[in-house]
Amino acid sequence: MQHDLRLVGVGRRYGIRGPWVLRGIDLVVAPGTLIRVEGANGTGKSTLLRLVARLDTPTEGRITGRPHTAYVPERFPASLPFTALGYLTHLGAVHGLSRTAAHQAAGDVLERFGAAAYADTPMSRLSKGTSQKVAVAQALLAEPELLVLDEAWTGLDAPARAELERAVAERTAAGGAVVFVDHDPRRLAGAPDATYTVVETGLERRTDSGSSPEPGTGPVAFVVVQGPPGRQLPPEAVRIAAAAESAPGTHHLTVPGSHSDVLLRALLTASPPWHVVSVGPDGTRPHDPGSRS
Ligand SMILES: Nc1ncnc2c1ncn2[C@@H]1O[C@H](COP(=O)(O)OP(=O)(O)OP(=O)(O)O)[C@@H](O)[C@H]1O
Numbered sequence: 001m002q003h004d005l006r007l008v009g010v011g012r013r014y015g016i017r018g019p020w021v022l023r024g025i026d027l028v029v030a031p032g033t034l035i036r037v038e039g040a041n042g043t044g045k046s047t048l049l050r051l052v053a054r055l056d057t058p059t060e061g062r063i064t065g066r067p068h069t070a071y072v073p074e075r076f077p078a079s080l081p082f083t084a085l086g087y088l089t090h091l092g093a094v095h096g097l098s099r100t101a102a103h104q105a106a107g108d109v110l111e112r113f114g115a116a117a118y119a120d121t122p123m124s125r126l127s128k129g130t131s132q133k134v135a136v137a138q139a140l141l142a143e144p145e146l147l148v149l150d151e152a153w154t155g156l157d158a159p160a161r162a163e164l165e166r167a168v169a170e171r172t173a174a175g176g177a178v179v180f181v182d183h184d185p186r187r188l189a190g191a192p193d194a195t196y197t198v199v200e201t202g203l204e205r206r207t208d209s210g211s212s213p214e215p216g217t218g219p220v221a222f223v224v225v226q227g228p229p230g231r232q233l234p235p236e237a238v239r240i241a242a243a244a245e246s247a248p249g250t251h252h253l254t255v256p257g258s259h260s261d262v263l264l265r266a267l268l269t270a271s272p273p274w275h276v277v278s279v280g281p282d283g284t285r286p287h288d289p290g291s292r293s
Helices: 045-052 084-094 099-112 128-140 158-173 235-240 257-268
Strands: 005-013 020-029 034-038 060-064 069-072 146-150 177-181 194-199 202-206 220-226 242-247 250-256 275-280
Touching (some): 005 045, 020 045, 020 060, 020 202, 034 045, 045 177, 069 128, 084 099, 099 128, 128 146, 158 235, 158 257, 235 257, 250 257
Parallel strands (some): 069 146
Antiparallel strands (some): 005 060, 220 275, 242 250
């Protein structure tokens, strides 16, 4: 994602005399950020997400920036006249992939979400959970710059939920942005760069989420890595983890638990790979091999 997406003084109401659902909304979605949107039922979260995804236009105000966007709606139209694989292949081709590449990518993403066995099943016969996997798969297929997820985890099984969390971390690590709504407050806990609550018709920024994950705000992992003194950490690692150097070449990284796989992948696939000394899960600070007593 090259530029911010910005909502400036945005208002939305349905119908000329309908009540304002949102009004005076200013929001910046910057590259590489994860934004959570909360709010009570019916306050306008989905309305906001549709505006962010640019599937809807504001009644007043303006939106600038047009990143390549994918959206997972709260309700996915499951009765489309395709098989799961046929639908995804078709969408891949719409996103500009060749037919062969689209077919391959569609198969890969179904496999990733544990739905490969349903590749040839007509969409209308898929269970709710598998249909939701297809909804998520269609959004990830084209590696969007902006991913907008409206309750996308609802109906997924545990492995698929974890996979979607990983996919979110991958998108932000790659410099994309993700905006999501989820009813589970533990979803991606500690990971969002910002959390906004829709209150009345406005948006309030919650102050307790920041880019540096702190123990206690959600599950975190502590990773200690070593490399030659002076070597810079991979940019993806710096983007998703808080880092401190305790001795020349020894770095302590604190990362939201949901991002730990992506962090390790960035470290281990660097050239040359970093030496991962220890990984401490959920609040256990590992022994510091770099400290001197
Ligand atoms: N297409 C539409 N036409 C008319 N009114 C709408 C439309 N979409 C949403 N609304 C109304 O706008 C308000 C906000 O709805 P929205 O779905 O954005 O809220 P939400 O916070 O996402 O709700 P929920 O938590 O139930 O998903 C509601 O009063 C809803 O009835």
